[in-house]
Amino acid sequence: MVAVQPGVPIAQRPVVRPVAANEEPDGAPCPSCGTPNRPGRRFCRSCAAPLKPGEQAEALPWWRTRWPFDRKVRAGSGRLLRGSVLALVIVGILVAGFLLVPAGRYVVEDVRDKLGGTGEISPTDVTASAAAPGHPAKSAVDGVTNSYWGAPKPGASLTAEFEKPFRLVGVTVHTGVSTKPEAFRQGARPTQADLRIMTKDGKVHEKPWTLTDKPGEQTVRTGISDVVSIQFIVREAAGQGDGHPIALGEIEYFKRT
Numbered sequence: 227m228v229a230v231q232p233g234v235p236i237a238q239r240p241v242v243r244p245v246a247a248n249e250e251p252d253g254a255p256c257p258s259c260g261t262p263n264r265p266g267r268r269f270c271r272s273c274a275a276p277l278k279p280g281e282q283a284e285a286l287p288w289w290r291t292r293w294p295f296d297r298k299v300r301a302g303s304g305r306l307l308r309g310s311v312l313a314l315v316i317v318g319i320l321v322a323g324f325l326l327v328p329a330g331r332y333v334v335e336d337v338r339d340k341l342g343g344t345g346e347i348s349p350t351d352v353t354a355s356a357a358a359p360g361h362p363a364k365s366a367v368d369g370v371t372n373s374y375w376g377a378p379k380p381g382a383s384l385t386a387e388f389e390k391p392f393r394l395v396g397v398t399v400h401t402g403v404s405t406k407p408e409a410f411r412q413g414a415r416p417t418q419a420d421l422r423i424m425t426k427d428g429k430v431h432e433k434p435w436t437l438t439d440k441p442g443e444q445t446v447r448t449g450i451s452d453v454v455s456i457q458f459i460v461r462e463a464a465g466q467g468d469g470h471p472i473a474l475g476e477i478e479y480f481k482r483t
Contacts, residue, residue: 335393339449343483344395349386349456356382358471366477371400376471377416383459384474391426391452393482398445399458400475401437410441414470418462425452439464 253265258275268277354363354375361376363384375384403413421433435446456479463472 335449335451339393339395339447339482344480345483347388347392347479347481349479350389351387352384353387354382354384361471361473366474369476371405371475374403374473374475376473377460377463378471379466380460380463380472382472383457384477385455385457386477386479387455388453388479391454394423394448394450394453394456395480395482396445396447397421397456397458398443398478398480399437400441400443400477401439401473402441402475403473405441405475407441411465412470414463414465414472415439416460416463416472416474418460420459420461421446421448422457422459423448423450423453424455424457425450426454427452 253263253267254277255262256270256273256275256277257279259270259273261270261272263271263277269275270277349367352363352367354377356378357363358376358378361374363375365373366375366384367386377384402410402415404410415437417437417439419435419437421431421435423431423433425431431448431450433446433448437444458474458477460472460474466472
C-alpha cells in the first residue's frame with residue numbers, strides 16, 4: 227500500500243466588492259481621461275495626468291508693467307537696472323534737498339571751493355574813509371608791499387568795489403610798513419579788523435578778523451557768493467606811538483575759478 231501525501235490548501239480568493247455609485251470621488255474630472263478625483267489632488271488617480279495643467283499666473287500690479295520695473299529685459303539684467311534707477315532717484319532727492327536747504331547749499335559750495343581753483347581778482351575802485359598824507363587807499367592794492375595805505379586811527383576803513391558779482395573764497399593782507407622784521411615794528415599795524423562784505427542783493431556779511439602782529443601774509447577764508455564790495459575796517463592797532471599811521475601794506479581778494 228502506497229502512502230498518500232495531504233493536499234496543498236488553496237488560499238481563498240478575495241471577493242471584489244462593487245463600488246457603489248455614491249462612493250465615487252466627487253472632485254473635478256481629469257481633463258485627459260475624465261476620471262473623477264478627490265478634491266486637492268494634483269494628478270489623476272487613473273492616468274497620472276496633471277489635473278490643472280494650465281494654471282494662469284497671478285496678474286502683476288500695474289507698476290510692475292511699467293519701465294523700468296517690467297520684466298521685458300534681458301535675462302539677469304532686470305534687477306540691476308531697477309536697482310540702478312532707484313539709486314539715481316535717491317541721489318537726486320538728496321541733491322535736491324541739499325540745494326533747497328541753506329545749510330545744504332553752504333556745504334555744497336564749500337566743497338566746490340576746496341576742490342576748485344582760485345584766482346586773484348582786482349577791484350575796479352578802492353576808496354578810504356581817511357588816509358594819512360602820502361599813503362592813499364590805492365597803495366593797498368598796487369601789488370607791492372613797500373607802500374601802504376595809512377589809516378590815521380582805528381575806525382578808518384578801506385572799501386573795494388567790483389564790476390561783477392563773484393564768489394569770494396578768501397582775503398589776504400600784509401600789515402605794517404614793511405615785510406622786513408627790523409622795519410615792521412617801526413610803524414603802526416592793525417591787530418583787529420572787521421570785514422563787511424556786501425552781496426548783490428544788498429545783504430551785508432560781517433566777519434571779525436584777529437591779525438597776528440608779525441610780518442608776512444595773513445589769510446581768512448570767507449566762502450560768500452555774489453560779492454560786489456568788501457570793506458576793511460581797522461578796530462585795534464599796535465605801535466601807534468609818535469603818531470604813526472596804521473599801515474596796511476597790501477590786501478588781495480581771491481575768487482573761485
